[in-house]
Amino acid sequence: MSRTAKKSVQIPPVYQPAKVEAGITAAWEKSSFANPDRLPGKRGKPFTISMPPPNATGVLHAGHAVMLAIQDIVARFQRMHGRKVLWLPGTDHAAIATQAVVEKLIAKEGATKNQLGREAFLERVKKFVADSQGTIRRQTRKMGSSCDWSRERYTLDVGLSAAVSEAFVRMYRDGLIYRGYRIVNWCPRCHSTLSDDEVEYKEQRTKFYYFKYGPVIIGTARPETKFQDKTIMVHPDDARYRHLHGNEMEIEWIEGKVKANIIADTVADKDFGTGAMTITPAHSFEDFELAKKYQLPVVSIIDEDGKLTPAAGTFAGRDARASREEIVAKLQAKGLVDHIDEDYVHNLSVCYRCGTPVEPLPSKQWFVDVSAKCKVLSAKLKYPKKEASLKELAAWVVKSGQIEIIPDRFTKTYFHWMDNLRDWCISRQIWFGHRIPVYYRKRKFPNSQFSISNEGVASRQNLQATSHKPQADNEEVYVGVKPPVGDGWKQDPDTLDTWFSSGLWTFSTLGWPQKTKDLKSFHPTDLMETGYDLLFFWVARMILMSTYLVGELPFRQVYFHGMVRDKLGRKMSKSRPETAIDPVDMIEKYGADAMRLSLVIGTTAGNDTQLWEEKIASYRNFVNKLWNIARFVSMTAGELKLVKTAPTPKTLADRWILAELDDIIRRATTGLERYEFSAVGEAVYEFTWSKFADWYLEIAKIEGGKEKMLSYILQQVLKLWHPFTPFVTEHLWERYGAGHRRGGAKKLLMIQAWPKAGRAKAVTDFVQVQSVVTAIRNLRSTAKVEPAKRVAVQIAAGKHAKLLKAQSAVIAALARCSELTVEAKVPKPSQAASAVVSGVTIYVPLAGLLDVGKEQERLRRELDEAERYAKMLEQKLANDAFTARAPQAVVAAEREKLAVQQSKVAKLREQLNALAA
Numbered sequence: 068m069s070r071t072a073k074k075s076v077q078i079p080p081v082y083q084p085a086k087v088e089a090g091i092t093a094a095w096e097k098s099s100f101a102n103p104d105r106l107p108g109k110r111g112k113p114f115t116i117s118m119p120p121p122n123a124t125g126v127l128h129a130g131h132a133v134m135l136a137i138q139d140i141v142a143r144f145q146r147m148h149g150r151k152v153l154w155l156p157g158t159d160h161a162a163i164a165t166q167a168v169v170e171k172l173i174a175k176e177g178a179t180k181n182q183l184g185r186e187a188f189l190e191r192v193k194k195f196v197a198d199s200q201g202t203i204r205r206q207t208r209k210m211g212s213s214c215d216w217s218r219e220r221y222t223l224d225v226g227l228s229a230a231v232s233e234a235f236v237r238m239y240r241d242g243l244i245y246r247g248y249r250i251v252n253w254c255p256r257c258h259s260t261l262s263d264d265e266v267e268y269k270e271q272r273t274k275f276y277y278f279k280y281g282p283v284i285i286g287t288a289r290p291e292t293k294f295q296d297k298t299i300m301v302h303p304d305d306a307r308y309r310h311l312h313g314n315e316m317e318i319e320w321i322e323g324k325v326k327a328n329i330i331a332d333t334v335a336d337k338d339f340g341t342g343a344m345t346i347t348p349a350h351s352f353e354d355f356e357l358a359k360k361y362q363l364p365v366v367s368i369i370d371e372d373g374k375l376t377p378a379a380g381t382f383a384g385r386d387a388r389a390s391r392e393e394i395v396a397k398l399q400a401k402g403l404v405d406h407i408d409e410d411y412v413h414n415l416s417v418c419y420r421c422g423t424p425v426e427p428l429p430s431k432q433w434f435v436d437v438s439a440k441c442k443v444l445s446a447k448l449k450y451p452k453k454e455a456s457l458k459e460l461a462a463w464v465v466k467s468g469q470i471e472i473i474p475d476r477f478t479k480t481y482f483h484w485m486d487n488l489r490d491w492c493i494s495r496q497i498w499f500g501h502r503i504p505v506y507y508r509k510r511k512f513p514n515s516q517f518s519i520s521n522e523g524v525a526s527r528q529n530l531q532a533t534s535h536k537p538q539a540d541n542e543e544v545y546v547g548v549k550p551p552v553g554d555g556w557k558q559d560p561d562t563l564d565t566w567f568s569s570g571l572w573t574f575s576t577l578g579w580p581q582k583t584k585d586l587k588s589f590h591p592t593d594l595m596e597t598g599y600d601l602l603f604f605w606v607a608r609m610i611l612m613s614t615y616l617v618g619e620l621p622f623r624q625v626y627f628h629g630m631v632r633d634k635l636g637r638k639m640s641k642s643r644p645e646t647a648i649d650p651v652d653m654i655e656k657y658g659a660d661a662m663r664l665s666l667v668i669g670t671t672a673g674n675d676t677q678l679w680e681e682k683i684a685s686y687r688n689f690v691n692k693l694w695n696i697a698r699f700v701s702m703t704a705g706e707l708k709l710v711k712t713a714p715t716p717k718t719l720a721d722r723w724i725l726a727e728l729d730d731i732i733r734r735a736t737t738g739l740e741r742y743e744f745s746a747v748g749e750a751v752y753e754f755t756w757s758k759f760a761d762w763y764l765e766i767a768k769i770e771g772g773k774e775k776m777l778s779y780i781l782q783q784v785l786k787l788w789h790p791f792t793p794f795v796t797e798h799l800w801e802r803y804g805a806g807h808r809r810g811g812a813k814k815l816l817m818i819q820a821w822p823k824a825g826r827a828k829a830v831t832d833f834v835q836v837q838s839v840v841t842a843i844r845n846l847r848s849t850a851k852v853e854p855a856k857r858v859a860v861q862i863a864a865g866k867h868a869k870l871l872k873a874q875s876a877v878i879a880a881l882a883r884c885s886e887l888t889v890e891a892k893v894p895k896p897s898q899a900a901s902a903v904v905s906g907v908t909i910y911v912p913l914a915g916l917l918d919v920g921k922e923q924e925r926l927r928r929e930l931d932e933a934e935r936y937a938k939m940l941e942q943k944l945a946n947d948a949f950t951a952r953a954p955q956a957v958v959a960a961e962r963e964k965l966a967v968q969q970s971k972v973a974k975l976r977e978q979l980n981a982l983a984a
Contacts, residue, residue: 078701082694084658088794101215103151114150115592117573122161123196127206129631132650135210136663143790144739147821153589157220162500162565192499211659211793220576222568230575231568232504232548239546241441248431250355255373256423259496264603268414275411279403281318283343290394291387294379295366296345303331322380349429433494445618461610473626474673493564500562506545508555570608573621591620599627629675660792661687668748697799700777707803710779720766723833732824751787769880783822836874842902843882846911857885863893863908900981930975937968
């Protein structure tokens, strides 16, 4: 066996990702090159990405997979570019979601969290989270993620929990956190408050009721909240009710007579409904504010279980929403129903986690004051004033261009949200999460002073009473990172909103509030890449928290990816298995590289992407193509050897491929710097398959002597593909020579230098050769010449004769010519197909290649049919009745059909003429 034949077995005939990916992952992790402190050689400035922490509730889905694919592309590209890359992974405790999952698990065992008790329940959650984190780590590794596992964090670990307490204490100290009695979004199922952004809206068709309320007609979709309505509001300029202003009267209502008064306020919309409304202070955000303005009593009609309170009289203890029709029936019996709109459409507020309708309820909760002024911590933010509110500062850093949002259309959405941001309710009535660092005890003090210590803020004050719900007197409040000293202290039972701790993610994971080396080196982070659905939940809150607590941007750029949908554009859902694709299953079947390509190519910033199994399979085919290209190069070269600089081109094809390589390197580099992942992937795909494989490799077989050139081009191709397809490229890179393999970890592709474009000039002569070859192939196809048959070709090349004569061997081989004649001028042969491209006329004599008589007969039949169809379309379009009455889109489609048919007729006639000549 020859030396070349022996070396050719280095690359097996088939790539089997399932057999190699785990080993490649192990090699990457053994090298520790994902740790920026362990990278070899001189490195440029750091580049940091904080991985959005997946919820610790189970497994990753396709949305996580697209996030991991995109971020790994960025991390690998920047690492190869010489940057000191930190991609920091972690998980989020996801308080409400995780607690809900564990509650369901123990419910299957016939138990409840209350039966277990807080400590035992939290131990169950802890074990569940540990198991989930192990699953998430395994799945993240399967995607090829080159993140730094040595810096992995968890939002509930010791360091981050300390950071959360520190943040709370500082914000309380600066007057940005307060405890207040206000209307909140309440989920009766989760038994907890929700922030405004945790409320989703579903369009619902329901009834809208009009009731006789004393001298006015009022309208409502929720009569179950109206038991204690005792104030009528009308617009002061509404002449219909001017005579009623200031009146007090006794009227018949649901549970008997009530005393009602009438007030005039411009809040009332005289053009909506009847122009009159009653105020429901306990179950409307707007009415609660009106109640404060007019010092009205706030009486809860619905409790935290969604049931009616004693204030509902005989309906007390019953489900509020289920009682609606009986309440209406009672009013109907009293003759108080004016009429009912049976087809009313409105947006129903539901919990984002469980889908339960949300109840606005009055409650004493902890809030972040987003409008209170505070000192701007750092000049780094370039804010023109010394003080700003949280929302002003968060808007400023985007408006001033310090944070770029990609795509830009979400910038407007961000400002709209920030402009309308209300105080953020951060307390949650669940057990799992960061316990609020506030302690209470009953004690009398002579005054209401408070002091600040290193441990926290001890507030010796009476909690401010309101006209709505008086607070207990003489309550001592301590807010601190560490528990207070002394007896009688009880910690607030509530936990913090998950997004409070997540809002600290970019800096708490780097050691804040300590002034660590990591915090100094890697913050602000460079890129936050996440789904657009997290703009309000998370991205905006990170900006709020970082600008206030650290005095820095959390990140310099935000890139939003879209949702992953199925082939029909439906949102993937566990409840609809036919829409869902499990990334792990697809990786095991097709390989991680194919999965990554299917998620990235065809995906653009801020837009949803579609994913289906056949799409993944098609990219598996491309990965196999890349493998086969490398195998061919290996077999041709005898051994894959590293070629550090571009070999001197010897032929036209050499000059062309080097010019094309330089072009794709420039395009890929610029595109990845701009996060144009799909455009880069498509461009490198086209270079690899079409230019390198379909053209240059075929010419290499003809011209020979291209071992170094092939090795060099393949090296650059592997580097270009590495951020996208890390497994197959790393595996192929290992094949580069024994000396390379002895280099150990330092020879891993993941740390090789990104290719640099040379100065090769575009080669238009080769494009001319390509055009000629393609034209001959098209003529063969049109004439239905069998692929294996060689044809005689004559070319009237004009001024291109010298070029095409020099390249005649390449043209003849690629176009399968038995005989090739190239002259400046040639006479037109009889019975020949012809084509003209770029000033060159090509003839393919057809005599002997096919039965001319039979072919003419076939073409005439096809021509007759095409002409009949074209005539029918012409008549249809000449009919004014059709063109005037049919939709424009239909008419346009018919005209398009006619144009296609006319083109077909012209080509068939041309073919017949060629055979007759």
